[in-house]
Structures are given as C-alpha cells and as structure tokens.
Amino acid sequence: MYNKIISKTYFITTKLYYMLKYFQNQSISFLDLNKECETYKVDATDFYELIAKDEFKNVLVPTKDKNKAVEYNIPNNLSPYTYVSPERVDLFITKHCNLACRHCFEGSAPSFRIRRFTNREINRVVSQLESANIKILKITGGEPFSHPDINTFLKRVSQCHFKTIILTNALLLNSTQIDLIKNNNMQLGISLDGITAETYDYIRGKGTFNMLLPILQEISYKGLIFSITCTINKINLFQTGALIDYVLDDLKAQSLLLGRLRPMGRANYNSNLVLSEEENKYVRNIYFKKKEKYKDRLVLADDSTLKAKSESNIISCSAGNSIIALDENFDVYPCIFGVGHPAYIMGNLLTQDLETIWGAEKWKIFRGGTHLDDLRDCRKCKLSKECIMKNCRLKPVFEGNTFLDAISYCEKKTQG
Numbered sequence: 001m002y003n004k005i006i007s008k009t010y011f012i013t014t015k016l017y018y019m020l021k022y023f024q025n026q027s028i029s030f031l032d033l034n035k036e037c038e039t040y041k042v043d044a045t046d047f048y049e050l051i052a053k054d055e056f057k058n059v060l061v062p063t064k065d066k067n068k069a070v071e072y073n074i075p076n077n078l079s080p081y082t083y084v085s086p087e088r089v090d091l092f093i094t095k096h097c098n099l100a101c102r103h104c105f106e107g108s109a110p111s112f113r114i115r116r117f118t119n120r121e122i123n124r125v126v127s128q129l130e131s132a133n134i135k136i137l138k139i140t141g142g143e144p145f146s147h148p149d150i151n152t153f154l155k156r157v158s159q160c161h162f163k164t165i166i167l168t169n170a171l172l173l174n175s176t177q178i179d180l181i182k183n184n185n186m187q188l189g190i191s192l193d194g195i196t197a198e199t200y201d202y203i204r205g206k207g208t209f210n211m212l213l214p215i216l217q218e219i220s221y222k223g224l225i226f227s228i229t230c231t232i233n234k235i236n237l238f239q240t241g242a243l244i245d246y247v248l249d250d251l252k253a254q255s256l257l258l259g260r261l262r263p264m265g266r267a268n269y270n271s272n273l274v275l276s277e278e279e280n281k282y283v284r285n286i287y288f289k290k291k292e293k294y295k296d297r298l299v300l301a302d303d304s305t306l307k308a309k310s311e312s313n314i315i316s317c318s319a320g321n322s323i324i325a326l327d328e329n330f331d332v333y334p335c336i337f338g339v340g341h342p343a344y345i346m347g348n349l350l351t352q353d354l355e356t357i358w359g360a361e362k363w364k365i366f367r368g369g370t371h372l373d374d375l376r377d378c379r380k381c382k383l384s385k386e387c388i389m390k391n392c393r394l395k396p397v398f399e400g401n402t403f404l405d406a407i408s409y410c411e412k413k414t415q416g
Helices: 014-025 030-040 045-052 119-131 150-157 175-183 197-204 208-221 237-250 265-269 277-297 354-358 361-366 394-398
Strands: 088-092 136-140 163-168 187-191 225-232 255-260 298-300 323-326 331-333
Touching (some): 197 208, 237 277, 255 277
Parallel strands (some): 088 323, 163 187, 255 298
16 A cells, blocks of 8 residues: 555555455445445454554545546566566656756757647556556656646646656746645655856756745745755855755755766766766765765765675666656656667557556566676676666666666776
8 A cells, every 4th residue: 555645655464455445446335345344254343443543544535536547457477576567657748848957968958849748648648557556657857847738737647546746947837836736745856956046057047046946935835745856066066065954954845866967968068067086975975974964855866886785697677677767759668768769669658558568578678688797897897796786777878878888987897
C-alpha cells in the first residue's frame, strides 16, 4: 500500500489487500462487506483496526475518476531485477522552454516546437499508468508550464492514485496553478542555481532571479510540498553553504538535491562552468558537514565516490527495471538518458499497452543480459566490483559514446 502524499510504502497482509481491493473495484458499503465476511467466515477485525488509525483515515475515499481503468496484466518471465510494472515514469512533456540555460543537459530552448495533446491521448496514457499502479509520475522538460495543455494534463492526473512531481524553473507559475498543485497533493521540484541575481542570472538570463523570488515565497507561504535542485558550477560554488541554509531553513523546502555540473548537453559549450576535481571535493566537504544538520533533507546526486561491494558480474540499474521515460510522442525509453535515441525506443503508449511494452524481450540488455566482461573500460578497472556508476549504460550513449563505454567523468576508470 502506497501513500502518495508522504511517499511511504506499507507492507500489508494478502487479506487486507483483497479487502481494500474490494472497495476499489465495486460500489459497496461497509454493510456489504460485513455480509461478505459473515458468509465466508472472514475475521475483519484487523481491517477495521487499520482504517481507524489517523494515519490511514484517507485510505477509503470516493474516487474522482469516472473513467473505467484499463486492465493491467503482469507480464510473464520478468527478470529478478524487474518490478511487475514501472514504479516511476519520467515524462518529457516538451523540449520547449522559456529559457535557454547555459548548463541545460537537454539543450532545451524557446525555439523548440510544442506538440499538442488531444484529450483522448491524455486519457489513454494516464489510464495506462494508473492501471499499472505506478507510484510516481515525474513531469519534466523543457519547461512543463510552457506547454499549453499542462493544466488539462494536471487535472487528469489529479484523479489518480500515484504521486505527481513537476520539475520546473517556476517562472511561469501563476497563483491558480499553485492552488491546483496544492489542492491535489502534487509536488514541485524547482531549479535554483544561486541565491543572488549575479549567480542565478548568469545561468538563466538577466532579470530571472528577481522574477523567481516572489514565486518561491508564495509557494513556501502556501505550504506546497516542494524540493529544490541546485547545479553547482564555478559561478555559484562559493554560495553552496549559504544556499543550503537558505533553501532548507528559510524557504523550508522538503529537500535539496545538489548536483555538480557535468560536461553534457549545453554545458559542453560552456566548459568554463564545469568544476575541477578540487572543486568537486570542496562541494563534497560542505555536503558532509551540512548533512549532520539536515540529515535526509540534503542529497548529493551522482556521487562517483559511492561504493557498493558486489560479486555479481551482472550489469543492471533502475532503467527498464523500476523506471521508464516517455517523450512528448509517448514513446517509451528505459530512462531519461535514452530519450531521443531511436535504438532505445521500447514501444509507444498510444499504440501499445504498457504491459505489452514492459514484457518485451527488447529489455533483456537492461535486465541481466549485460555483464561486466562486456564493458570496455569498466572490466579493466580494479574498482569494478564496488563502483556503482558502471551500472549506468545510457549516460555514455547520451554523451555520444556506446552502450558499453564508461561514463566520461568517472573518476575510477583510469585507475585500472
């Protein structure tokens, strides 16, 4: 059982599952349930104890969704690494953006065309995700709020049980949209690459920081659930400590994700922003100091120093096993780094059902069909057994290399 508001998973008995499912699939009352339990001599005590707890007071609520969900049948022969359906779906709703940031790994810009959606397309795709019981839909871009159909899309997903997160620069958000997001328990992931106009505007454009501040304050004041993402670069490096305190203490964001600028996408043409190894160590040091205060609210992304001892030679990550990505045409990819590469289109949700796509043989290379000995660089590295970065196969593809190459910025690949 999954609570999308607090992102918590509960493990319940089979009996409780089927009793809750009984309410989900039929228009029944507690009287009907009691009669069923009496007929089949089922003790419902634990069920009533569960729903009486404050934590579970919203388990049984009338659904807003009047559309009959499509059926999702679990595919056969999934690997031991693969969930019965995707847990998280990343939707690239558009590559269009109101900005053209210097560090954008997608290279999004105002010049990109926006693909409009029909109501039929929205209903089909969202129904597929709902029936598969995904936990999280993450809407990204480009800038999602530059899409003219974003409000229609958000109103449709507000009827669903999964959690919806929108990744945004927040500059196009208006009060009506903020209220829609709050009232439907959606969440925002907002980019903040500096706490002064000098640092933020250098990345995103003149005047953008002063536009953003009142929007951030409204979001914080209205109590939305939001997180902040900051990409550390040479321009904002000196603000790292102060930014952490501002985001988590003053703005009261739920969490802060720190990333370090990597030479991908548009950052390849702005290499003066990429951190040196000494500067990367500086960020790590600040992170570990602040982590003592902020605990799990502070996260350092893409940390190549992380180790995970493993004796297995099988290469496998969350891509194609617990997550997928969709582009604006609703083509399905293993993860965001595969989007746009024809070789990694695994299907299309407008013409195929998700269960058919999820069960396809084409996923094999992500589900145990790739081994350490297949990797050109990683197999030679003496740290290969403990490095977690070797499992990511589509970042090298995104960088213009092959599926079997190492990530360009791996600090370990030259140590073999």
